[in-house]
Amino acid sequence: MSSGSPVGAQLDLESVLKRIGAAVESSDLRRAFELADAEISRGGVHPSLFGARALWLEQQQRFDDALADFQRARALSPRDVILLNAIGLCLTRLYRLYEAIEAFDEAIRINPTYMLTYHRKGIALGMTGDLDGAQRVHERAIALFPQNTEALACLASVAARKGEFAKAREHARRALKLDPQRATAVAALAMADNAEAAFASAEALIRPLLDNPRVSGRGRASALGILGDALDGQNRTEEAFAAYSEENSELLRFHAPRFAERKRISDFADDLAAHFENAADERWLAATGIDAFEGAPAGHVFLLGFFRSGTTLLEQILESHPEIVTLEERDALAGLAERYLTTKSGLAALAGLSGEALASARAEYWRLVRSHGLAVSGKIMVDKNPLNTLKLPLISKLFPNAKILFAVRDPRDVVLSCFRRHFEVNAAMFELLTLEGATRTYDSVMRLAELLRNKLPLALHDHRYEDLIENFDMRVRNVCLFIGVPYKEEMVNFSATARSQDIRSPSAQQVRRGLYGESVAQWRRYAAQLEPMQPILRPWVERFGYPVD
Numbered sequence: 001m002s003s004g005s006p007v008g009a010q011l012d013l014e015s016v017l018k019r020i021g022a023a024v025e026s027s028d029l030r031r032a033f034e035l036a037d038a039e040i041s042r043g044g045v046h047p048s049l050f051g052a053r054a055l056w057l058e059q060q061q062r063f064d065d066a067l068a069d070f071q072r073a074r075a076l077s078p079r080d081v082i083l084l085n086a087i088g089l090c091l092t093r094l095y096r097l098y099e100a101i102e103a104f105d106e107a108i109r110i111n112p113t114y115m116l117t118y119h120r121k122g123i124a125l126g127m128t129g130d131l132d133g134a135q136r137v138h139e140r141a142i143a144l145f146p147q148n149t150e151a152l153a154c155l156a157s158v159a160a161r162k163g164e165f166a167k168a169r170e171h172a173r174r175a176l177k178l179d180p181q182r183a184t185a186v187a188a189l190a191m192a193d194n195a196e197a198a199f200a201s202a203e204a205l206i207r208p209l210l211d212n213p214r215v216s217g218r219g220r221a222s223a224l225g226i227l228g229d230a231l232d233g234q235n236r237t238e239e240a241f242a243a244y245s246e247e248n249s250e251l252l253r254f255h256a257p258r259f260a261e262r263k264r265i266s267d268f269a270d271d272l273a274a275h276f277e278n279a280a281d282e283r284w285l286a287a288t289g290i291d292a293f294e295g296a297p298a299g300h301v302f303l304l305g306f307f308r309s310g311t312t313l314l315e316q317i318l319e320s321h322p323e324i325v326t327l328e329e330r331d332a333l334a335g336l337a338e339r340y341l342t343t344k345s346g347l348a349a350l351a352g353l354s355g356e357a358l359a360s361a362r363a364e365y366w367r368l369v370r371s372h373g374l375a376v377s378g379k380i381m382v383d384k385n386p387l388n389t390l391k392l393p394l395i396s397k398l399f400p401n402a403k404i405l406f407a408v409r410d411p412r413d414v415v416l417s418c419f420r421r422h423f424e425v426n427a428a429m430f431e432l433l434t435l436e437g438a439t440r441t442y443d444s445v446m447r448l449a450e451l452l453r454n455k456l457p458l459a460l461h462d463h464r465y466e467d468l469i470e471n472f473d474m475r476v477r478n479v480c481l482f483i484g485v486p487y488k489e490e491m492v493n494f495s496a497t498a499r500s501q502d503i504r505s506p507s508a509q510q511v512r513r514g515l516y517g518e519s520v521a522q523w524r525r526y527a528a529q530l531e532p533m534q535p536i537l538r539p540w541v542e543r544f545g546y547p548v549d
Contacts, residue, residue, distance in 0.1 A: 013044055020052045029056040047073040051083065058086075061257070063093045081111045085120060092124045095258070095426065100124045115144040119151045126158055127424050134158050149179040156188035165192040183215050183223075190226045199233030202226065221250035228420060241529045244420040248433040251425055259430040266431060266444035268342075269390055273448045275347055276393070276455050283351040284396070285457055293366070297381040298323070301483050302395055304388040305407030306445055307432070308417035310465035314407060315384040317476060317494040323485050325374055326382040332368035336361055336398075337391050350397055362398050380485055387428060389449050396456040403483055404458050406449070409465040411540040412523035412530055415439050439533040446540050464544070466520050 016039045023032035033056030036049040054069035067090040074083045084107035091100035104121035107114065118141035126134035135158050141151040156171035168188050175185035186205055193202035209215050209223045224247035231240035303311055303318075303326075312328075319326045340350040340361075353361065369376065369383075386407070388395065395402060418438040425433070432438040453460060461482040468475045472492070480487045523530055530537075541548055 013039065013046060016044070017046065017048050020048060024052060024055065029059050032056060045076065047077040047080065047083065050076075051086070054086065058090065063090050066090050067094065079110050081107045081114050081117065084110070085117055088117075088120055088124070092120070092127070095127075097124050097128050113144060115141050115148060115151075118144070119148065119154065122151070122154055122158075126154070126161075129424070131158050131162050135162075147178060149175045149182050150184065152178070153182045153184035153188065156185050157191070160188045160191040160195070163195065165195055168192045183209050183212065183219060187223060187226055190230070194226065194229045194233060197233060199230045202230040203234070206230065217250065217254045221247045221254070224250065235525070237525045241526060248419070252430075252433050255425050255430055259425075259427055262427050262430075264431050264441070265387070265390070265428050266441045269441075269444035269448040272341065272390065272393070273444075273451050275344070276451055279455070281351045284393070284455065293363075295377040297376040297379050299380040299484050300399055300402040301380060301382045301405060302388055302402055303382050303384040303405045303407065305386055306389065306414055306442055307386050308414050308421065309386065309407040309409040310463075310468065311384055311386050311407045313465070314405065314463060314468070314479070315382060317491050318382050318479070320491050320494040321480075321485060321488050322490075324380045324382060325376055326384055327369060327372060327374055329385050330372050331385060332365050332383065333388065333391050333394060336364060337394055340394055341391065347393070350393060353397055358398070365398065380483055387445075389445055392449070392452045392456060392458065396458060400457065402459070404460040405479065405483070406460055406462050407465065408462050408544050410521065410523065410546045411442060411446075411537045411544065413519070413521065415442055415533060415537065416523050416526055416530060417519075418442070435529070435533060439536050443536050443540070450543075469520055
């Protein structure tokens with residue numbers, strides 16, 4: 001029988017698949033890729049062909065291409081849990097985290113006993129900031145396979161991020177007993193040491209990880225950040241700054257393929273500022289009616305400013321009030337901002353928005369708010385997102401009766417904190433990975449905010465972080481008066497409320513500690529490193545009333 005017959009073709013494909021399988025088993029992914037690619041070019045169709053090609057693409061960090069091939073494989077084998085896990089991992093590496101979680105959920109529906117799916121879903125949940133969700137699925141992974149050292153180590157890391165240090169140590173020690181080289185567990189112990197001021201111990205734990213060639217990319221960056229905190233705690237600020245700089249260099253290299261060519265937040269702010277500097281459109285000043293609907297909140301507040309300006313602290317204080325509900329950094333304006341704020345035609349359309357188009361835009365926002373399970377009826381609803389400063393034109397047009405709480409902190413502390421604190425990197429955070437980038441972004445956003453204060457009819461109240469630390473009672477009373485609720489004594493105990501909340505901000509651990517003054521004027525300890533940035537920051541230092549020297 002000729003090899004050109006259907007049976008012959010089938011035999012040829014089976015032979016190719018065997019050779020691909022052998023190449024994968026021997027970790028020769030390039031050879032597997034070449035065999036699969038050649039067979040696909042000849043018209044071969046089989047999930048293992050696309051899967052083998054995807055494995056090599058994934059190894060080359062070509063995650064978009066790998067994802068496309070894994071999805072082609074899954075189209076041929078829709079109930080393959082291994083393929084769903086591979087898709088979820090690619091989506092995680094592309095930071096399409098909610099899509100990754102959906103892929104892992106589908107894998108769990110098909111096979112609820114496959115342990116690795118839970119572990120990988122836990123990693124994705126942790127990257128979104130959902131630490132409670134991450135904890136639950138890591139615990140499920142361990143219940144299915146108690147010897148899973150990486151799930152134990154991840155559970156330790158989650159506990160450390162939540163401030164549950166005894167649990168972090170317990171899980172980390174269990175993991176290290178099974179695998180003494182488990183880097184994630186060592187890092188969790190070092191995080192716990194830093195939080196409990198055992199800085200020298202944290203340094204001793206973390207330094208060997210940096211000599212381990214297996215610890216690279218995001219893992220190495222995380223270790224460098226922990227080292228920076230350990231050195232900072234010992235007041236070795238020059239060494240600490242060097243560690244933070246090296247951490248950010250690792251993150252820049254790792255994330256550059258995704259973000260280096262993207263438009264910067266500072267450019268977006270500058271473009272908006274240029275538009276409003278030249279705009280003489282009176283429609284921006286026109287009232288656009290009341291946003292009234294069944295189940296509407298009693299009041300609507302936007303809490304914004306800039307990263308690391310104390311927005312999470314104020315949000316948690318407000319969350320402890322029985323008449324207030326808060327939406328923490330879940331961007332219900334993202335789609336509308338993309339539509340109306342990114343082009344001249346969009347801005348022109350927004351200026352004239354009225355009638356059904358205006359009602360539809362408002363309804364879109366409230367649908368997204370409700371999708372996060374927030375019951376706003378009869379409450380004051382606080383939408384907290386620092387970068388909603390960029391969306392003030394949208395907020396002003398859609399919600400003319402909304403009140404704006406503008407969080408202010410010493411600009412030098414803001415920029416330093418953005419540079420040295422550990423955000424999950426996205427397009428906005430990528431710009432903060434250099435001191436120059438953080439300073440430029442802060443300057444651009446503040447210039448836009450200053451312009452819009454004078455161009456738009458905003459009900460705005462400045463709230464200074466340092467004033468809150470100095471006189472909590474008076475400053476919180478002022479905020480309550482502005483947003484229209486009575487001051488409540490339970491607001492003093494906000495840290496107890498925060499400990500029971502799923503806070504997704506990088507500031508969560510500090511907020512759960514309660515009020516403390518250590519973070520005020522931290523910039524002085526790094527004055528030498530900040531000196532090149534002072535010409536840009538000084539006007540804002542003076543504008544917000546801080547001492548220059």
